[in-house]
Amino acid sequence: MITVHHLENSRSQRVLWLLEELAVPYELVKYARDAKTQLAPPELLKIHPLGKSPVITDDRDGGVTIAESGAILEYVAETYGQGRLVPTPGTAASRRYRYYMHYAEGSLMPLLLLKLIVRRIETAKMPFFARPIARKIASSLAGGFVDPNLARHVAFLAAELADRPWFAGDDMTCADIQMSYPLEAIAARVPGAPAAIGALVDRIRARPAFQRAIERGGTYEMMG
Numbered sequence: 001m002i003t004v005h006h007l008e009n010s011r012s013q014r015v016l017w018l019l020e021e022l023a024v025p026y027e028l029v030k031y032a033r034d035a036k037t038q039l040a041p042p043e044l045l046k047i048h049p050l051g052k053s054p055v056i057t058d059d060r061d062g063g064v065t066i067a068e069s070g071a072i073l074e075y076v077a078e079t080y081g082q083g084r085l086v087p088t089p090g091t092a093a094s095r096r097y098r099y100y101m102h103y104a105e106g107s108l109m110p111l112l113l114l115k116l117i118v119r120r121i122e123t124a125k126m127p128f129f130a131r132p133i134a135r136k137i138a139s140s141l142a143g144g145f146v147d148p149n150l151a152r153h154v155a156f157l158a159a160e161l162a163d164r165p166w167f168a169g170d171d172m173t174c175a176d177i178q179m180s181y182p183l184e185a186i187a188a189r190v191p192g193a194p195a196a197i198g199a200l201v202d203r204i205r206a207r208p209a210f211q212r213a214i215e216r217g218g219t220y221e222m223m224g
Contacts, residue, residue: 183200
């Protein structure tokens with residue numbers, strides 16, 4: 001049996017969604033963020049040395065513990081999926097699938113996290129004499145690096161979705177599950193996000209398995 005260690009308002013929602021899509025039974029242990037720091041609680045350190053979520057444990061084969069969204073999705077699909085939600089190896093869809101499984105956290109999420117940090121610096125409470133300096137640094141980082149690079153990625157994603165309904169092709173795959181969190185972040189944090197991104201987010205949210213995952217794990221908000 002898989003146990004999902006689920007942190008509120010986090011990327012572990014994707015794990016619940018995949019398990020619901022595949023109708024894989026699982027147990028759920030919920031964790032709340034620290035009210036002041038918004039960090040994961042220390043209890044997660046008992047599950048994995050980094051104390052982060054998502055992380056799963058599985059009592060199969062003597063017991064395993066797996067962290068990182070992409071690694072968890074791949075493990076679940078390979079172990080329980082029976083070929084579902086994964087394209088046929090060697091195809092163009094498979095190559096796109098593999099790219100987006102890595103791109104989501106390797107290229108896209110770091111920019112979105114930087115945008116969140118910049119926004120928090122701009123609105124943070126601080127001594128009046130430090131405020132102009134901090135906001136100048138944040139503005140320079142946003143205008144000189146974060147915003148132009150994020151705009152390039154958003155345009156790239158819109159172009160990729162212009163000719164296909166899902167990232168790997170005509171069928172939904174684990175790559176779309178992996179991409180769902182950054183897409184929701186774009187929809188929440190990037191003004192004027194392209195319609196193609198919003199349309200895919202709507203298709204994702206409309207899926208019965210996604211809605212069941214929300215019912216199990218609870219509603220969540222994009223941090224920031």
